[in-house]
Amino acid sequence: MPSLVTEPGIIxxxxxxxxxxxxxxxxxxxxxxxxxxxxEVLGRDFRTYALDFFGFGESGVVADRQTRRTSAYTVPIYVEMVHQFMDRMGIVKAPLIGHSMGGTVSLSMAINHPDKVVKVGVIGSPIDGNSLNFLLKLSGNPKMAAFFWLFEGRGLRVFLRGYSYFMARDGRAMSRMINKDVSMISMESFFQSIGTLRQTNLRPELGRVCVPTLGMYGQRDIIVRSSENQTLKAGVPHAQIEWFPDAGHFIMMDSPDRFINTLRTFLLSNGS
Incomplete structure (x- = not known):
């Protein structure tokens, strides 16, 4: 299990x-x-790095900083995390591809560290936090997060196990993945990350994104308003927008062949 120690924590x-x-x-x-x-597909042409954000998967904030850091699981911290990861790994610059919150972080990297980003791709990502589903915005409230986290998060997992059937075409596979991932997070990472995502609005800064940009959005998305593709296009006129009428928030699961072909073509095109 490869890991890397950075200033904010272990990646x-x-x-x-x-x-x-x-x-x-x-x-x-x-x-x-x-x-x-x-x-598995991109690895034929690229060296791929798939990261766990702090508080998710196997990544975590350094233990002796935990009590002092009040905002360890925020979009700005995740941007710094990616920046430090690239520096420590000797990655001078690279394309960044992000799903949902990961796409928001990718765009933020392109805005704040343009020298590090060759291309940026976002999949179902919120540009403005107000585009999030109402329940997700509620989750960013500490009191609501505490309610969702009753019984050590078991109630939340039960809710997501059922709700996940509406997130992707293969509801059973979606439910298994969500249940496993949620079992590895804490209440702090749960509400801090969605809270900061809800407050994020990249629209005023999108004009600073000068690299090739790809946006993939699904018409059946129930997590982020699908009209965010228009927000991205308005702020980044050169962006390539791919519309998936039969897909939801998890395009890579609902339309896997078109998704991977679109992404691979984007990465292999001139300028990558």
């Missing part, structure tokens, strides 16, 4: 393939495992 990651580096960033409540099928 768990999985790597596969050979060639130019590509970073894959998961969404809220997820882990690197979201990309398990993706890295």
């Amino acid at each position: 768990h990651y999985e790597t596969y393939g050979r060639g130019r580096p590509v970073l894959l960033l998961h969404g809220w409540l997820g882990s690197w495992a979201l990309w398990r099928d993706t890295i």
Whole structure:
């Protein structure tokens, strides 16, 4: 299980393939495992790195900082995490591909560290936190998060086990993945991460994204408003927008063939 110690904490990651580096960033409540099928294909042409954000999967904030850090699981911290990961791994620059919250972090990297980002791809990502599902926005409230976390999160897992059947076409596979990922998080990472995502609004800064950009959005998304594809296009006019009418929030699960072909073509095109 490869891991890397950075200033904010310990990063768990999985790597596969050979060639130019590509970073894959998961969404809220997820882990690197979201990309398990993706890295098998991209690994034919690239060296892929799939990271766990702090508080998710196997990554965590350094123990002796835990009590002093009040916002360890925020979008700015995750941006710094990716930045330090690249520096420590000797990755001068690379494409960043992110799902949901991971895409928000990827765009933030392109805005704040443009020298590090060759291309950026987002899948069902919120540009403005107000585009999140109402229940997700409620989860960012500490009192509501505490309610959701009653009985050590068992109630939340029961709810998500049922709700996940509406998130993807293969509800059973979605339920298994969500249940496993949620079992590895804490209440703090649960509400801090979604709270900061809800407060994030990248629209005023999108004009600073100068690298090739890909946005993939599903019409059946019940997590993030699918109209965020228009928000991305308005702020980044050169962005390539791919619309998936039969997919929801997890496009890589609902439309796997078109998803991987679109992503691979984007990464292999000139400028990667």
